[in-house]
Amino acid sequence: MRLNGMRAVITGASSGIGQATVNLFRSEGAQLLLTGRRKELPDVGPDELYLSGDLVDEDFVHRLADVAARRFGEVDVVVLCHGLQRSSPLTEMSLEDARAVLDGNLLSTFLAMKHLAPLAPASGASIVCVSSRLGMIGKPEETLYSAAKGGVIALARGAAIEWAPRNIRVNVVAPGLTLTPIIEASINRAPDADAYRRMREESIPLGRMATAEEVAYAIVFLSSHQASHITGAVLPVDGGYTAA
Template structure:
């Protein structure tokens, strides 16, 4: 039987307290990895690490502001020192600020770019010297929004397009070092930003129905759907895959490719 095996190494997840990051951390643990759960929300990161340890895993939580380049490097180095060689990096930290481009505040725009784009760059840069020795793997978190227009999500859409381009650039540059870099692009996910939108909606049932209908498979992704793809790409099952973008979108993009 073919199994995904991440034993013998550390997987560091930024945004590890979020719904997708949490699912990735849990599945990496199930595949045998040690886990560094990193998030600006240290209480949330603590909870994920505590649950993992309760299930017999080696896991630690770290407070990390991905917009702080020095902090990212220091946390990365500390995690490796505590938990062992870095096998994989997952950049799941992200924020969403909505609003039309005509009135989007510069502060909100800069914050989205700082977290989603700069934060991804900081994490990749800090991980490179550690991954060189392990021939490890990086998975960045993208979105179908990188490919479509949006009435009020211009900043987020732009940031995810930049993350995808950065992933391609990193894949080409790091391939000679045997470091693989891939991107996972979900559609709507039943968690995180979607739950925030549902909580703010005047008609959450209608919004959920609309979001589900956008996907030909008839539902939104679960965080575990995304985690399945990420953990597979981290593993040796994907040893010859780099510079790829994997849509985990229930067919969402089929409707935009015609």
Template sequence: MKLKDKVAIVTGSSKGIGEGIARVFHREGAKVVVVCRSAKEGAKMAEELGASRRQAIFIQTDLTIEEQIRRMIDQTVDHFGKLDILVNNAGYHISKNVEETTEAEWKFIQDTNLRSTFLCSKYAIPHLRKTRGNIIHISSMVGVVGQPNAGAYSATKGGQIAMTKGMAIDFAPDGIRVNVICPGWIQTPLVEDWFSQQKDPEAARQYIYAQHPLGRIGTIEECGTVAAFLASEEASFVTGAVIAVDGGVTLGY
């Protein structure tokens, strides 16, 4: 088990990509801190990961509020005694171009996606310095290539990529590695909802599959296995890396 006895915070881990990362980390021996807004969903996930065996805890957190982020980091260290891994996964997306986006929507997306990445990292770093731990940001293919109606979202995802590179340089002397994963189309409830809203859901699905050289979309577990590699000693010489987990869709084939 490549993450045995490591303590990992995974934000937005009650569903989607965050769930996949949390489940793989748990399988690889990590003690997982489930972080999300929903008390019901978060508690359920933590219980499934072994809360009764002290293998997981849930900390309800609104990641747009600085004090709640600081409290979440402190509670993690109080409970497990240390912190080894931070995964900044939580995110929010609206399908609007910049002209259509209100300032309130812009601010909420920035706070949820980018400001939370900054604040979680800021308060985790003093603890990660002690364990020579690592940080993984979950960005998106939209941070690398353009997509219609994703102006605010793409700004935050591009920001996470740029932040990764700067942080990797700044904290390398402390032994802290910082990397970023850019998922493409992944089979999540959000993506399934998108398919169901199309005029011909099956035709839409096949069209999206055809854009991928591998002929399909990814799974949350595939994102989790890449994150587990980056979090482990197997990736001890990897920092500042931008890892596409997208089935080749951004190759523009």
């Protein structure tokens, strides 16, 4: 098992890619401390702990790190899989929504890294940030989301250099369209869901959306010792979208 005995904190653990990552980490032997915005997580394992909270709240992030320190002593892997997306034409987006997108993606990632990185053991640790294909390209009505996810990439690259002397590796997984419950719901809201699904899939060179598990496999790889000489990297899991 690639993560056997590793002490891991996973954010955004209650749905979508985060939930798939939790399942895969569990199968790979990791010890888990999980967090998300949902009040409860029904399938928490007997040796796992779930804390509900908002990563924009520094007091909560400090408490999360304190629980991690008491539970594990040190943290080997941090996966930052949370996020917030609000779509709007740039000139019509409210300042409140813009702040929410930046806080929910970029500043929350900063806070988690700030408080959890000090728990890395002397031998080093791995931090994996989940950004988006939209962190590397522009798309109408997603400008603030692109700015926030692009900021996550820049933050991770800077941290990778700053923390390299401590052997803390910081990498990014950038998913494309992924079949999460949120994406499925957005497709099903379309007047012609089948046609809309085909249109979205045709925009991807591989001709289909990713599964959440496919993104989780990339996260596990970057978290593991198999990626021990990789830091500051951005790994797209987007079916070739950003290569086109």
